[in-house]
Amino acid sequence: MEEQRRAFARPPGRGARLAxxxxxxxxxxxxxxxxxxxxxxxxxxxxxxxxxxxxxxxxPLLGTLPVLAFGVSGPIGPWLARRIGTGRAVALALLVLAAALVIRATVPALLLPGTFLAGMAIMTASVLVPQIVKANRGTGWWTGLCTMGFGLGAALGAGLVQPLQQAFGGNLAWALAVWAVPALFGAVLIQRTGGSSTAALTVPGDVTSAAGDAATAGRDAASSVVVPTPLGTPLRKQRTAWAVTAFFGLQAMLYFAITSWLAVYLVSRGVSSADAAALLAWFSLAGLPASLLAPVLASRPAILRWMAPGLGLSVALALVGVLTAPAELQFLAVGILGVVQSAGFGLGMALVVIRSAGPQSAGRLSAMSQGFGFALASLGPLLAGLLHTLTGGWEATFWALAAEAMVLAGAGFFAIRGPVVRVEEARVVAGSKPADTEALA
Known part of the structure; x- marks a missing residue:
């Protein structure tokens, strides 16, 4: 047994590092x-x-449909991964996403159904990202780079849609459909590389070895002692799983409410339509460094103790700042909001990895936190729009979002305490193929 452990711990060769x-x-x-x-x-x-x-x-329904799709399609990713492999499941999801982008843009009658289908495809791929990170023993930098990718994609989508429309001779449909091209490229790339797992093999009696570098982040924040959940405990009965789900859902609810209505709010403050779209892109761009660094910092328990609740308070203050800042200062206010909001998303993704005991635990927790979380998040655009309609202004909406951010702080406080989330992990013997590697093939 000890020889097997030493063999698995050997530094990877150049080929493994490249893979x-x-x-x-x-x-x-x-x-x-x-x-x-x-x-x-x-x-x-x-x-x-x-x-x-x-x-x-x-x-409002158009803005809410993708998030509704997120909420109902959470289990699809893990289910599909168990049957065709994680890499193939992600590739298939991106192919469906590409098809949905083209269909909704070229067939006006299918705009709403196509948007819902795109949301389902996004969710299917999204829940599997933490599982692949965990299977490859990815550090906080892995999670940070992935969350930064989310932010970069959001910024590119918002910032390039109008220039692309002009490039296509004013054709908005093609400016929306062209995003199918990078989706196809991503599908090919993950299909070709998704089978390369460098995670250490799990040996009998050591079901948590796949936690790798994230093991220290699974320590109890108060005692710094690893406290695993007993095997056999259903995920729905693990309080840490619910706390992580609440944190993810609340930050997502804030994100989608902001991205759905920020441009409309800015126009009501006297900002031009083009400048409002640019500020929406700036909201995502400003947060890119934070989305990268938040998971890295979260891997340090001393920082994680105050980081999760502190981010909720920061988002609340930033929302008040956007509400009260004059039009000429909105660039600064929106940038600050983008930084703290993106840091919250980065931390939400990181918690899925660092508060789970292994790859399969991460996959199950990812499906739960993103499934239930996005179901909650779907209420964000609807409630924000409803408050605006009922009050005729934006003050009630922003104060309600700030209050939600305070609840987010409480969810973060509980998400970093208690036992790590743990489900039955696959056990393999030396020389055989681990379940997660197989799933990635």
Whole structure:
């Protein structure tokens, strides 16, 4: 047994390091494709009714449909991965995403169904990203680069939609459909590299060895002692799983409420439509460094203790800042909001990895936190729009979002305490293929 452990602990060769790098690059490319379907529409929301003959009253539904799809399609990713492998499951999801992007843009009657299908495809791929990170014993930098990919994709989608429309001779449909091209590229890339797992093999009696570098982040924040959940405990009965789910859902609810209505709010403050779309892109761009660094910092228990609750308070203050800042200071206010909001998303993704005991635990926790979390998040755009309609202004909406951010701080406090989330991990003997490696093939 000890010889097996030493053999698995040997430093990887150059070929293994190259394979690991390619897997990481593929994951980042996948992440970049998981937001433009949403932010491209948000950036031109006011033009949608005229181009696609959509009733303006259905615009809130258009903004909510992807998030609703997220909420109902969470289990699809792990289910599909068990049957065809994780890499193939992600590739298939990106192929469906590409098809949905083309269909909804070229067939006006299918704008809403196509948007829902795109959301399902995004969710299927998204929940499997932490599982691949965990299977490859990825550090906080892995999670950070993936979350930065989400932010980069969101920024590119919002910032390029109008220039692309001009490049296509004013054709908005093609400016939306062109995002199918990078989705196809991501599908090919993850299909070719998704089978390369460098995670140490699990040996009998050591079901948590796949936790790797994240083991220290699974320590109890108060005692610094690893406290695993007993095997056989259903995920729904693990309080840490629910705390992580609440944190992820609340930050996602804030994100989608902000991205759906920020441009509309800025226009109401006297900002031009083009500048409002640019500020929406700036919201995502400003947060890129934070989305990269948040998972790295979260891997340090001393920082994690105050980071999770502190981010909730920071988001609340930033929302008040956007509400009260004059138009000429919105660039600064929106940038600050983008930084703290993106840090919250990065931490939400990191918690899935560092608060789970192994790859399969991470996959199950990812499906739960993103499935239930996005179901909660789907209420964000609807409630924000409803409050605006009922009050005729934006003050109630922003104060309600700030109050939600305070609840987010509480969820973060509980998410970093208690036992790590643990489900039955596959056991293999030396020389055989581990389940997670097999799933990636």
């Amino acid at each position: 690991t790098g390619l897997v990481l690059f593929a994951l980042v490319m996948v992440s970049v494709n998981l937001r433009p379907a949403i932010t491209t529409v948000a950036g031109v929301m006011g033009k949608i009714p005229g181009v696609f003959t959509l009733d303006p009253a259905l615009l």
